[in-house]
Amino acid sequence: MTLLLNTSSHGTVESGFFGCYTGMARLGEYAFLTQHVCNIGRALADNASIRSASLPSFPPDFYWEQQGLHFAQVMKDISQSFEEGTLLEYRVKPAMAEHLELLCQTTRVPLTVEPDESGVQMGIYRIPAWDFGYFVRYLARGGITGWSMADASQKPAYADLTLEAIRMSRRPLFSEIREKMLGNPTSVQ
Secondary structure: OEEEEEEOOOEEEEEEEEOOEEEEEEEOOEEEEHHHHHHHHHHHHHOOOOOEEEEEEEOHHHHHHHHHHHHHHHHHHHHHHHHHOOOOOOOOOOOOOOOHHHHOOOEEEEEEEOOOOOEEEEOOEEEEHHHHHHHHHHHHHOOOOOOOOOOHHHOOHHHHHHHHHHHHOOOHHHHHHHHHHHHOHHHHO
16 A cells, blocks of 8 residues: 655655565655665664665666566456465565676665654655654554564565564664654554
8 A cells, every 4th residue: 555655845745665565665756675764763763873874766667667667466366266266365465686786786865864853854855753764664664554463474584673673772763763663562563
């Protein structure tokens, strides 16, 4: 599901996942591997001395092509399930996206933490701290529905590592989202 993310530079932008495709995530005009965003979020949460980083961004057309291929496979699986008379218990799974960097030219998008930790500049987008923390948490959780409501083994290893880093972080950049996570721990699972 699409996440409408608040930015202070561009207002509300579409971000996150689209449907059940979780291998990549959008942020306005950018498309990143979900794992890359989570890894950067985890590094920032773990180490307050990190002030900047960069992420490889894919062209939007490439993102939509990958999403379309994933959706076509899901529809094929559902159709086959009906033909066989079996019940398909479809679960959101992390797509195997690591190989995608070999298929397409990427552009490096800089990420800089504001000096007062009130947010980040991610390419052209200025994102307030709460919204950045929420975006990283949303991705690490597997979106609105989560990686799998029925089978926790479907969650990628980086997801729990990222959530735990945010939960344990003392960095001001993550203070608001951390308070929400600790105040309502069931909302992050």
